[in-house]
Amino acid sequence: MLTNSYQEQEKLILQLNEIYRQMSPKFERCTGISQSRLELLHKLMEVDEINQTELRRQVNIDSAAVTRHLKQLDEKGVVSRRKNPEDNRVTFVKLTEAGRSKIERYCKEKENFITQVFKGITDQERAVLSDLLSRVESNVKDIEDEQPIE
Amino acid sequence: MLTNSYQEQEKLILQLNEIYRQMSPKFERCTGISQSRLELLHKLMEVDEINQTELRRQVNIDSAAVTRHLKQLDEKGVVSRRKNPEDNRVTFVKLTEAGRSKIERYCKEKENFITQVFKGITDQERAVLSDLLSRVESNVKDIEDEQPIE
DNA sequence: CATCAATAATTGACCCGTCAACTAATTTAG
């Protein structure tokens, strides 16, 4: 009984991984941009100007990753950066005009994509899903890192 | 109305990504091995000997990734490989004795981990979750890759 | 005020995954 239940839990974990792994590359092929990069840009859309630490906090990825994304986006002219004159450690980031219009097109594609992902799933079911995922997420957050084997 | 619903869908996608990103590194720190590598080993546990293509098919990751995992596992003495004498293109993989006993310890840690992930979630709720994820997964699979912007 | 601690951002090393190109072995067809 417990064994049976455990195996179902194992399967759920695999499902979560599987969905992520299937979805990420497809998202990128469909929209032309990766999910996390678009998420970064989406945040920038909302705030006009923001420093990297705050951006990192909101998108919740490593600051190293943020730096590299922004560097490339800067080179492509999607984003511009300047130092905070009152504190030379922090750098402000904002979208360029070109970037802004590009993103709109990305978001259009994203909309199609997302619609397809949840095809046939009712509002109510999505609410249930969201609740369950939130609880899982919270459990994951609470897990203490332990000593690995060896 | 539709906008509201859409934003919830967006959030769900973010949640899925978030869980994956949070879980993967934690899993590895807790158990001492990565999820996909343990999944590979788990499969090997069940089948005694198997060729790489079949393994790739079952675990559903790129053959390049499989090759690299097995190469490292081979070097660590967890796994042994030999060519199929009847078809020199295929290579058979199997666990070594040392590997087999190591995996048992990993699985023990994994069990703790998974238990924590689903803490406070009932069997019935897990069943619902599994169903919803399956449907999402199936939708993702059906998405046709389209032309990206530009 | 001079030193030591904290903070923001960057960089390097590494893991994991994809795709595309390549090698080698085996089938298949002409």
Place this chain on the structure above:
DNA sequence: CTAAATTAGTTGACGGGTCAATTATTGATG
């Protein structure tokens, strides 16, 4: 029987993420 297609596995280039170490700047404290 040989040439072309297929198949298994490997490798290289690349994108994305983490952690740990480093740099530069600012803040705090004796």
